[in-house]
Amino acid sequence: MDKYRKVFKPREETVKSDEEIRVTAAGSVSAYVSRAATVFNELNKPFVILQASGNALAKAVTAAEVIKRRFKGLHQITEIKSVEIVDEYEPLEEGLDKVMDARSLPVIEIKLSKEALDTSDKGYQAPLDESQVTEYDAEEMARGRGRGRGRGGSKGRGKGKGRGKSSSR
Numbered sequence: 001m002d003k004y005r006k007v008f009k010p011r012e013e014t015v016k017s018d019e020e021i022r023v024t025a026a027g028s029v030s031a032y033v034s035r036a037a038t039v040f041n042e043l044n045k046p047f048v049i050l051q052a053s054g055n056a057l058a059k060a061v062t063a064a065e066v067i068k069r070r071f072k073g074l075h076q077i078t079e080i081k082s083v084e085i086v087d088e089y090e091p092l093e094e095g096l097d098k099v100m101d102a103r104s105l106p107v108i109e110i111k112l113s114k115e116a117l118d119t120s121d122k123g124y125q126a127p128l129d130e131s132q133v134t135e136y137d138a139e140e141m142a143r144g145r146g147r148g149r150g151r152g153g154s155k156g157r158g159k160g161k162g163r164g165k166s167s168s169r
Helices: 029-042 053-069 136-142
Strands: 004-007 018-024 047-053 076-089 099-113
Touching: 018 029, 029 047, 029 053, 047 053, 053 076, 053 099
Parallel strands: 018 047
Antiparallel strands: 004 076, 047 099, 076 099
């Protein structure tokens, strides 16, 4: 493949709706949960759609499960698809032909709705029991869980070098 160069095609810009959350492998689950809270509470939308592809599939499922445990009565429909992506490579030397490489990319779309959805859909999941749901609290989510001690700090200097075991100075 060192005799070929990938042809970069301009991406089609798709307009994203307010209800849509695009999950990436690099994003944090807590950011997706707080975005879902914004969509449900501030924008007063009845549903949210999580979309992910490739390596982000697992993160989208995790985010959906966390969101379901933060908001009461969410119905879920999951749809798994695959999208074919065709990469085009052009030759760097004369006499070689263009090479097309087609690959299949898995895509997941999870719709979480406060309103009842189509129960006959094969990807439908009923809302969780209310005992499993802890209502979303923005202040509690922002506060964090108390892990780590921040940056720097004065506690925990360690033994140091050349001091031995005596701690009196």
